[in-house]
Amino acid sequence: MSAATASSAPTKTVDVAGTPFAYREVGTGEGVPLVLLHHVTAVLDDWDPAVVDGLAAERRVVLVDLRGVGRSGGTTPDTFEAMADDTVAFLDALGLGEVDLLGYSLGGIVAQVVAQQYPDRVRRMILAATAPAGAEGPAATGATLQAAVQKATEQGKHPKHFLFFEPSPAGQAAADAFLARLDERTADDRDTPISDQAVGAQLTALTAWEQNTSPAGLAAVKQPVLVVNGDHDAMWPTETGTLRLAQLLPHTKLAVYPDSGHGGIFQYHEVFVRQALDFLRD
Amino acid sequence: MSAATASSAPTKTVDVAGTPFAYREVGTGEGVPLVLLHHVTAVLDDWDPAVVDGLAAERRVVLVDLRGVGRSGGTTPDTFEAMADDTVAFLDALGLGEVDLLGYSLGGIVAQVVAQQYPDRVRRMILAATAPAGAEGPAATGATLQAAVQKATEQGKHPKHFLFFEPSPAGQAAADAFLARLDERTADDRDTPISDQAVGAQLTALTAWEQNTSPAGLAAVKQPVLVVNGDHDAMWPTETGTLRLAQLLPHTKLAVYPDSGHGGIFQYHEVFVRQALDFLRD
Numbered sequence: 001m002s003a004a005t006a007s008s009a010p011t012k013t014v015d016v017a018g019t020p021f022a023y024r025e026v027g028t029g030e031g032v033p034l035v036l037l038h039h040v041t042a043v044l045d046d047w048d049p050a051v052v053d054g055l056a057a058e059r060r061v062v063l064v065d066l067r068g069v070g071r072s073g074g075t076t077p078d079t080f081e082a083m084a085d086d087t088v089a090f091l092d093a094l095g096l097g098e099v100d101l102l103g104y105s106l107g108g109i110v111a112q113v114v115a116q117q118y119p120d121r122v123r124r125m126i127l128a129a130t131a132p133a134g135a136e137g138p139a140a141t142g143a144t145l146q147a148a149v150q151k152a153t154e155q156g157k158h159p160k161h162f163l164f165f166e167p168s169p170a171g172q173a174a175a176d177a178f179l180a181r182l183d184e185r186t187a188d189d190r191d192t193p194i195s196d197q198a199v200g201a202q203l204t205a206l207t208a209w210e211q212n213t214s215p216a217g218l219a220a221v222k223q224p225v226l227v228v229n230g231d232h233d234a235m236w237p238t239e240t241g242t243l244r245l246a247q248l249l250p251h252t253k254l255a256v257y258p259d260s261g262h263g264g265i266f267q268y269h270e271v272f273v274r275q276a277l278d279f280l281r282d
Numbered sequence: 283m284s285a286a287t288a289s290s291a292p293t294k295t296v297d298v299a300g301t302p303f304a305y306r307e308v309g310t311g312e313g314v315p316l317v318l319l320h321h322v323t324a325v326l327d328d329w330d331p332a333v334v335d336g337l338a339a340e341r342r343v344v345l346v347d348l349r350g351v352g353r354s355g356g357t358t359p360d361t362f363e364a365m366a367d368d369t370v371a372f373l374d375a376l377g378l379g380e381v382d383l384l385g386y387s388l389g390g391i392v393a394q395v396v397a398q399q400y401p402d403r404v405r406r407m408i409l410a411a412t413a414p415a416g417a418e419g420p421a422a423t424g425a426t427l428q429a430a431v432q433k434a435t436e437q438g439k440h441p442k443h444f445l446f447f448e449p450s451p452a453g454q455a456a457a458d459a460f461l462a463r464l465d466e467r468t469a470d471d472r473d474t475p476i477s478d479q480a481v482g483a484q485l486t487a488l489t490a491w492e493q494n495t496s497p498a499g500l501a502a503v504k505q506p507v508l509v510v511n512g513d514h515d516a517m518w519p520t521e522t523g524t525l526r527l528a529q530l531l532p533h534t535k536l537a538v539y540p541d542s543g544h545g546g547i548f549q550y551h552e553v554f555v556r557q558a559l560d561f562l563r564d
Contacts, residue, residue, distance in 0.1 A: 170560060231528075231536035238536075243525060246513075254513040254520075258535035258557050271553050275540050278452060 003028060006052035007184045011044060011071060011191060016086070016093045022071035022191065023064040023090070027056025032123050034059040034100045034280065037087065037107030039129075040141055040202045043070030043191040048266045049181050054273030055102075059280065062099075064090055066110070068198045070191040076198035078205050080213075084113040088121055100280055102126040105235070105262065106202060109138070109209055116217045126226045126276055129233060129262045132245045133213035137236030138206035144235055164263030166232055171259060174267035218248040226279040228255040228272065230264025253279060285310060288334035289466045293326060293353060293473060298368070298375045304353035304473065305346040305372070309338025314405050316341040316382045316562065319369065319389030321411075322423055322484045325352030325473040330548045331463050336555030337384075341562065344381075346372055348392070350480045352473040358480035360487050362495075366395040370403055382562055384408040387517070387544065388484055391420070391491055398499045408508045408558055411515060411544045414527045415495035419518030420488035426517055446545025448514055453541060456549035500530040508561040510537040510554065512546025535561060 004010070006026050013020040024044055034055060036047060044063050055061050067086045068076030077083060087110055091099060100123050103111030108130025115122045131137055137144075148159040155161075158179055165175040227249070229242035238256065246254040255275050257264040265272040286292070288308050295302040306326055316337060318329060326345050337343050349368045350358030359365060369392055373381060382405050385393030390412025397404045413419055419426075430441040437443075440461055447457040509531065511524035520538065528536040537557050539546040547554040 168564070170564075226540060228540075231534075239525075239529070243521075247521070252513075253540035254538050255540045256536050256538035258508060258510075258537040258561065279540065 006047065006049035006056070007186050010187060011189045013071070014090070014093045016067075016089045019067060019074040020072065021064060021067070021086075021090050021093065023062060023094075025060065025062050026052055027059050027061045029056070029059040031059060032098060032100050033062055033096055034102060035062045035064065035087075035091070035096070037064070037066070037101060037103040037110045038069070039105035039107055040206065041145070041194050041199055043194055045182065045185060045191045048178060048269060049184055050269040051265060051273060054269065055276060058277050059100075062094070062096075065191065066090075068201070069194055076195075076201040078201040080109050080113045080205050080209060081117065083110045083205070084117050087114050088118050091121060097121070098123050100124045100126075102128065102276070103130060104128045104265070105130055106206065109206075112218065112221075115221050115223060119222065122223050124224050124226075124280055126228065126279065127245060128265045129229045129236070129242070130245065131209075131236040131241030132215035132218060132248050133209055134215050135210065135236065135240045135244060137210065137233075137241060139210035141206050141235065142203045160263065163235055164261055165267060166230070166259055166261050168259055171261070171267065174260070174263070178263060178266045215248050218245075219250060221249055222251070224251045224253070224279070225249050226253045226255065226276065228257075228265060228275070230257050230260030230262065230267065232260070233262045233264075235262045288329065288331035288338070289468050292469060293471045295353070296372070296375045298349075298371045301349060301356040302354065303346060303349070303368075303372050303375065305344060305376075307342065307344050308334055309341050309343045311338070311341040313341060314380055314382050315344055315378055316384060317344045317346065317369075317373070317378070319346070319348070319383060319385040319392045320351070321387035321389060322488065323427070323476050323481055325476055327464065327467060327473045330460060330551060331466050332551040333547060333555060336551060337558060340559050341382075344376070344378075347473065348372075350483070351476055358477075358483040360483040362391050362395045362487050362491060363399065365392045365487070366399050369396050370400050373403060379403070380405050382406045382408075384410065384558070385412060386410045386547070387412055388488065391488075394500065394503075397503050397505060401504065404505050406506050406508075406562055408510065408561065409527060410547045411511045411518070411524070412527065413491075413518040413523035414497035414500060414530050415491055416497050417492065417518065417526060418522045419492065421492035423488050423517065424485045442545065445517055446543060447549060448512070448541055448543050450541055453543070453549065456542070456545070460545060460548045497530050500527075501532060503531055504533070506533045506535070506561070506564075507531050508535045508537065508558065510539075510547055510557070512539050512542030512544065512549065514542070515544045515546075517544045
């Protein structure tokens with residue numbers, strides 16, 4: 001339990017079978033903890049403080065770097081099955097039994113696999129800006145990232161302007177606001193940037209997710225799931241990712257935000273926090 | 283122009299080629315007027331004051347009873363082509379050239395046809411809880427209404443509890459709040475309830491919309507369109523209605539609200555008003 005905010009919470013480590021995993025805790029809620037799983041290339045500093053603090057108003061929120069990511073030790077595995085194992089090993093190390101999961105993008109895939117491999121550990125899930133197995137997008141993530149970095153360099157912007165937000169004035173203003181929030185951290189223990197090894201392993205896992213994995217197991221997911229995204233996701237298309245995911249899962253609520261993309265939950269952070277808390281509170 | 287609110291605006295009439303059409307105006311915005319087109323069985327009193335007043339904060343908002351509906355004269359036609367003609371004849375009578383349209387449910391179909399028959403009269407459209415031609419739902423509207431009335435009678439509730447809102451606690455609380463807002467009207471000139479003739483004609487038009495009409499013309503709609511609904515529409519299913527409409531129209535933004543149905547824009551009226559004004563303001 002912690003009275004810290006997303007920007008002031010210290011980075012802690014916990015021993016997971018001999019490997020230190022970095023994590024932060026925000027919020028003092030007494031209910032089932034809410035564990036946040038990050039996107040490709042992300043470390044703890046990439047979580048939007050507006051979302052984390054908004055959720056922490058009612059929940060104990062736990063952010064984690066999985067194996068090999070940021071300040072966590074070890075080597076990032078290149079399968080989602082192994083990332084799901086690591087997620088549950090981390091829960092064990094913290095003494096957390098049943099949790100809620102918020103999986104964003106790649107983290108949303110990890111959450112899908114946790115729910116299938118360890119159904120007893122998940123009470124509810126929020127799957128944001130993510131895609132079911134076999135959907136278009138994940139296998140092209142490496143190329144999409146490279147193109148965005150090149151465009152960003154040419155225009156003197158951050159790649160997330162293009163990856164996460166619409167080119168509209170509202171979208172680009174939301175990108176500026178989001179990036180400014182990421183700079184709010186006052187604690188001096190910023191996370192370590194992700195390594196090339198970790199990104200490479202994540203991209204390998206994403207390629208297999210699109211090309212060699214079946215979404216059939218989603219039909220057995222008994223948990224209620226909030227599926228959420230912007231309406232024009234430039235990384236993993238909303239139609240084949242978000243909307244299809246909502247169709248494949250048996251118990252879903254769907255939220256789609258207009259004029260927004262992969263970062264829709266950050267652009268509409270106030271709406272998202274309200275809808276997420278409503279969903280988790282039921 | 284009017285400083286009235288939705289609940290205090292007087293009901294006026296304008297002569298449309300010899301037939302009086304009832305309408306109300308709210309808001310003093312200087313921009314393109316926003317014309318609201320109503321759902322099956324609805325009269326002017328059925329518009330949510332929270333939505334009307336929210337939109338009127340920035341826009342001149344015009345509500346209309348089409349031919350034969352509520353206090354308007356004449357006989358309701360049984361085709362959407364004729365309802366679209368009537369809509370434009372009403373705009374002519376008020377001296378309105380280009381307008382924005384908010385079409386809700388049946389009104390969203392009228393708006394789709396206006397945009398195709400009179401493309402020069404429409405700047406932007408918001409299509410809420412509606413469906414493209416050929417989609418499942420509209421032809422069953424009569425049966426759906428009857429079943430809801432029976433269920434409502436048995437449970438001592440208003441049919442809109444079942445037609446517009448989810449059975450969840452949040453959905454039913456939203457229904458209560460919505461119905462209470464409809465009772466806020468202080469002006470003593472409440473509209474006349476809809477006639478059996480008008481409802482019958484509307485249901486005939488809806489059946490033809492599902493069974494004998496093609497959505498192909500939507501591909502030529504050049505206007506930006508905000509397509510919006512709740513995620514579980516019990517009347518015209520969200521997937522085959524809202525999501526399909528967003529796919530068929532070339533220039534769309536999509537908004538979907540969780541744990542809500544046909545009345546999603548009323549349940550999430552604050553979010554909807556903000557998103558609608560953002561969309562219209564661009």
